[in-house]
Amino acid sequence: MKYLDLAMNAASSLGAEYADIRIQKTTDQVIYLQNLSLKHTNTEVMHGYGIRVFKDGAWGFAHSSVFSDAAVLATVQKAVDIAALSATVNKNKKLRLAPERSYIATYKTPVQIESLDVPLQEKVELMMEVNRTMMSYEGIKQAVFYLVIHKDEKLFASTLGTRLDLTNQFIDPMIIATAVHEGDSQSRTFDEGGRAVGWEWILSLDLIEKARQIAQEALIKVKAETMGPEARHSLILDPNHLGLTMHESVGHPTELDRVLGWEADYAGISFATPEKLKNYRYGSEIVNFMGDNTLPEGLATHGFDDDGVPGQKWHIIKDGILNEYGSTRDTAMEIGLDYSRGCNRATYYYDQPINRIPNLYLMPGTKPLTPAELIADTEDGVYIQGRGSFSIDQHRVNFQFGGDFFWEIKNGKLSRPLKKVIYKSCNPEFWNSCDAICDERFWRPFGVVNCGKGQPSQSARMTHGSAPARFRNIRVGGSQ
Amino acid sequence: MNIEKIAQYIKQNATADDYSLNISNWDSHQTRFAQNGITQHIAGEKLDITLSVSFGTKTGSCTINQDDEASLAFLLKTAEDMARLAPEDPEFMPSATAAVLPKVDNCDQETRELPAKQMVEIVQTAIDKAKAIDATVSGMTERHYGESYMLTKNGFVGSNCSTNFAHSMTLKKGSVETKVDYDAKRFAPFSLENDFARLAAQAAALEGMQVFEPQKIAVILRPGALQELMWFMGWMMNRRQSDDGFTPFTDQLGKPFFGPKFSWYSTLLRPELNSTPYNHEGIASVEIPWVEKGVLKTMPTNRYWAKKVGSTPSSTYNVYIPGGESSEEEMMQMVPRGLIINRFWYIRTVDAKAGELTGMTRDGVLYFEDGKIKHAVNNLRFNEIPHDVTRRILALGANELASSHASIPTMLIDGFNFVDKTSF
Numbered sequence: 001m002k003y004l005d006l007a008m009n010a011a012s013s014l015g016a017e018y019a020d021i022r023i024q025k026t027t028d029q030v031i032y033l034q035n036l037s038l039k040h041t042n043t044e045v046m047h048g049y050g051i052r053v054f055k056d057g058a059w060g061f062a063h064s065s066v067f068s069d070a071a072v073l074a075t076v077q078k079a080v081d082i083a084a085l086s087a088t089v090n091k092n093k094k095l096r097l098a099p100e101r102s103y104i105a106t107y108k109t110p111v112q113i114e115s116l117d118v119p120l121q122e123k124v125e126l127m128m129e130v131n132r133t134m135m136s137y138e139g140i141k142q143a144v145f146y147l148v149i150h151k152d153e154k155l156f157a158s159t160l161g162t163r164l165d166l167t168n169q170f171i172d173p174m175i176i177a178t179a180v181h182e183g184d185s186q187s188r189t190f191d192e193g194g195r196a197v198g199w200e201w202i203l204s205l206d207l208i209e210k211a212r213q214i215a216q217e218a219l220i221k222v223k224a225e226t227m228g229p230e231a232r233h234s235l236i237l238d239p240n241h242l243g244l245t246m247h248e249s250v251g252h253p254t255e256l257d258r259v260l261g262w263e264a265d266y267a268g269i270s271f272a273t274p275e276k277l278k279n280y281r282y283g284s285e286i287v288n289f290m291g292d293n294t295l296p297e298g299l300a301t302h303g304f305d306d307d308g309v310p311g312q313k314w315h316i317i318k319d320g321i322l323n324e325y326g327s328t329r330d331t332a333m334e335i336g337l338d339y340s341r342g343c344n345r346a347t348y349y350y351d352q353p354i355n356r357i358p359n360l361y362l363m364p365g366t367k368p369l370t371p372a373e374l375i376a377d378t379e380d381g382v383y384i385q386g387r388g389s390f391s392i393d394q395h396r397v398n399f400q401f402g403g404d405f406f407w408e409i410k411n412g413k414l415s416r417p418l419k420k421v422i423y424k425s426c427n428p429e430f431w432n433s434c435d436a437i438c439d440e441r442f443w444r445p446f447g448v449v450n451c452g453k454g455q456p457s458q459s460a461r462m463t464h465g466s467a468p469a470r471f472r473n474i475r476v477g478g479s480q
Numbered sequence: 481m482n483i484e485k486i487a488q489y490i491k492q493n494a495t496a497d498d499y500s501l502n503i504s505n506w507d508s509h510q511t512r513f514a515q516n517g518i519t520q521h522i523a524g525e526k527l528d529i530t531l532s533v534s535f536g537t538k539t540g541s542c543t544i545n546q547d548d549e550a551s552l553a554f555l556l557k558t559a560e561d562m563a564r565l566a567p568e569d570p571e572f573m574p575s576a577t578a579a580v581l582p583k584v585d586n587c588d589q590e591t592r593e594l595p596a597k598q599m600v601e602i603v604q605t606a607i608d609k610a611k612a613i614d615a616t617v618s619g620m621t622e623r624h625y626g627e628s629y630m631l632t633k634n635g636f637v638g639s640n641c642s643t644n645f646a647h648s649m650t651l652k653k654g655s656v657e658t659k660v661d662y663d664a665k666r667f668a669p670f671s672l673e674n675d676f677a678r679l680a681a682q683a684a685a686l687e688g689m690q691v692f693e694p695q696k697i698a699v700i701l702r703p704g705a706l707q708e709l710m711w712f713m714g715w716m717m718n719r720r721q722s723d724d725g726f727t728p729f730t731d732q733l734g735k736p737f738f739g740p741k742f743s744w745y746s747t748l749l750r751p752e753l754n755s756t757p758y759n760h761e762g763i764a765s766v767e768i769p770w771v772e773k774g775v776l777k778t779m780p781t782n783r784y785w786a787k788k789v790g791s792t793p794s795s796t797y798n799v800y801i802p803g804g805e806s807s808e809e810e811m812m813q814m815v816p817r818g819l820i821i822n823r824f825w826y827i828r829t830v831d832a833k834a835g836e837l838t839g840m841t842r843d844g845v846l847y848f849e850d851g852k853i854k855h856a857v858n859n860l861r862f863n864e865i866p867h868d869v870t871r872r873i874l875a876l877g878a879n880e881l882a883s884s885h886a887s888i889p890t891m892l893i894d895g896f897n898f899v900d901k902t903s904f
Binding site: 036037038039040041042043044045046047048050058059060061062063064065066075078081082083085086088089090093095119120121124128141142178180183184185186187257260261262263264265266268330350352354389390391392393394395397398400402420422424426455456479 | 508510511512513514515516517518519520521522523524525526527530539540541542543544545546554558559561562565566567569570571596597600603604607616618619620622648649650652657659724725726727825826827828829830831832833834836838839840842859861863899900901902903904
């Protein structure tokens with residue numbers, strides 16, 4: 001596209017030390033069906049470009065949705081002017097960019113069936129059937145099917161000579177059954193998070209059967225007993241629960257911008273400071289976390305990030321020790337790294353990219369172990385599936401999590417369903433209490449599609465994953 | 481953006497039985513700084529055009545951000561195609577009809593024209609002041625100017641414009657972290673001198689932190705902390721969710737469900753508050769008592785549910801919680817001991833039916849005893865039920881602008897339930 005060269009030539013001639021342009025078209029189709037009523041059916045297309053200029057140790061970023069030579073040149077000029085203003089403040093605190101080579105590349109999320117091309121009627125018919133299935137159960141008061149289909153088409157160019165053509169997409173189905181019984185109300189959710197795949201995933205899921213299951217489990221849950229006062233128990237956490245726990249307690253603390261204090265005013269900072277690299281025991285020896293922006297079907301697998309840095313795979317925690325952060329070109333240099341891990345991502349064309357969590361997952365156990373064997377080996381504990389309430393302090397130390405479905409474990413057996421269970425723990429106690437992880441046969445991904453961060457706030461996506469894992473001696477109990 | 485052109489195109493070309501057109505355009509400048517340097521600096525305009533259409537009771541909608549004719553044709557075709565394919569909606573509501581809208585004054589020319597250079601000078605001054613006390617400062621300076629329009633086939637026409645200036649600062653000095661922020665529709669009342677002095681005073685008070693165990697204890701909640709709690713409680717007050725039995729407010733309408741010292745309004749009468757003339761459904765803003773002297777008077781209700789239950793549709797457009805006359809010093813005299821909370825963080829629902837929330841304190845917790853501040857303490861986790869908290873209000877302070885949409889007083893609350901602590 002001619003605007004790529006026009007913008008980069010203009011930025012160079014105006015004295016930019018580095019500049020890039022990201023022309024981005026984002027298409028979101030959102031369908032929200034509640035009790036057979038389509039509450040929200042919308043297709044949104046946001047198309048525009050953002051231009052970043054780096055000059056004298058400072059950024060300027062300007063955006064526009066007007067596609068003309070004059071508008072592109074005016075936007076470049078605005079970005080240059082803003083960078084110059086920023087530089088007046090950064091005189092004694094100049095940012096630097098980690099070295100990077102140029103790339104000319106194309107990346108497309110592999111899909112078999114384009115989700116946006118599937119007729120609306122076909123989608124809605126499936127959703128209605130799922131809704132009807134849930135509502136056929138007496139006691140189910142509300143049935144929801146929330147479907148998000150997202151596609152980003154980006155053209156990226158930089159003054160390094162990089163030219164990228166990137167198409168990323170994901171689909172995220174969520175179904176919720178809410179039961180009311182004797183003055184209480186409880187929901188059960190089918191939620192695997194989003195996945196970077198096409199409509200073929202939906203066809204493989206057997207959502208009618210999932211609807212039956214969650215409706216039945218909502219009714220079990222609303223009639224279940226609560227747990228009673230807080231006490232120390234073992235926890236066995238399913239991948240679709242553990243995904244959010246690792247997101248909050250490992251993903252965010254190892255974003256380098258937080259470590260540097262760049263999020264101090266809003267999202268917070270991190271306890272995992274640079275002097276802890278390579279020596280801090282974050283977890284037990286079986287705890288290995290990978291950052292992996294090459295993960296197939298991963299929501300942060302984009303080919304390249306918005307710095308033009310390719311996707312990579314690296315240890316964030318190795319054998320329980322804090323190993324490395326997720327970084328960007330401007331954060332890496334602040335701790336003396338001469339390379340970025342490619343974690344700079346923006347949500348829409350009008351967002352300046354920021355340091356985000358990569359695809360981040362817990363490696364499976366290396367010895368054969370099934371979930372049934374893990375439960376059988378646990379005398380006293382709680383098995384938690386799905387995500388519930390989640391809250392963590394702004395240094396990412398103290399946290400409290402709920403879940404979506406709970407079973408008490410007694411003498412190696414699932415003894416009774418529970419509701420309103422929460423657990424409290426902190427870093428590094430929690431990950432050091434991990435004493436067993438099921439093997440790779442039971443590893444499952446869990447996609448997060450709404451990771452909020454930044455000022456102005458942006459929503460990013462990434463995939464987590466794990467096999468079921470056990471944590472010993474955690475404070476578990478009923479709420480209030 | 482040419483509103484007339486967009487509206488004309490839709491009027492001339494729409495084949496749908498009904499439609500509703502919403503347009504907004506925001507011109508923003510945002511300077512983000514951290515650890516005494518600028519890390520992000522963003523400027524630009526954002527246009528949103530949303531068209532919702534219906535054929536009979538079948539609905540569809542589309543949103544775009546460009547207003548050329550080809551884009552408008554795409555907008556119309558996409559929305560109408562979706563509606564044609566959609567099933568009948570048993571909860572369909574036709575678009576809003578003509579309404580008399582209140583006059584609001586949300587727009588300030590000085591704020592709209594605030595130069596980028598002046599915003600950067602504010603950042604520079606804040607950094608200089610932080611350096612002068614061997615501290616670092618992080619935050620954001622931003623100004624926004626927005627215009628919005630809504631029209632429907634059934635005759636509703638509305639427009640609004642608003643400005644906003646905000647400046648936040650988080651100061652870090654040693655292990656002390658604390659924050660102040662300004663968020664209002666006008667720039668003129670902003671004083672960096674005053675805000676930084678408050679920030680520095682807060683930081684000084686927080687030095688010498690001592691370990692404090694979680695417990696039930698009286699708290700003085702400052703407006704920045706209360707705003708977060710109230711937002712979550714307001715979200716749970718939805719009428720339909722309550723009627724369906726999902727929230728603690730089921731069957732509580734008209735009853736004294738809150739504490740008698742607690743009232744909550746959305747109001748057009750407070751000039752400092754931003755107040756939109758209509759909501760996204762085309763409902764004109766009016767004076768709304770949500771809670772009056774502890775009695776639940778009104779619950780947010782959309783047009784469909786209001787029609788079904790014979791109520792009036794309503795939505796929260798701003799928050800005004802009337803305060804009292806107690807100062808923090810007087811509040812500290814009213815209880816033997818307690819904590820002063822600057823702000824809460826990461827509040828989430830623990831039990832929707834009970835209305836129970838969890839969250840952390842942030843940006844400074846002070847312990848007081850015998851009417852005097854003794855020392856700072858570590859941050860704490862709470863599990864609490866906000867409507868129950870209002871039953872434990874012991875005293876109310878003067879109102880403060882917590883944000884451009886919320887005027888909230890400081891409150892003295894008895895027996896606030898802290899359940900865990902941090903190491904910092």
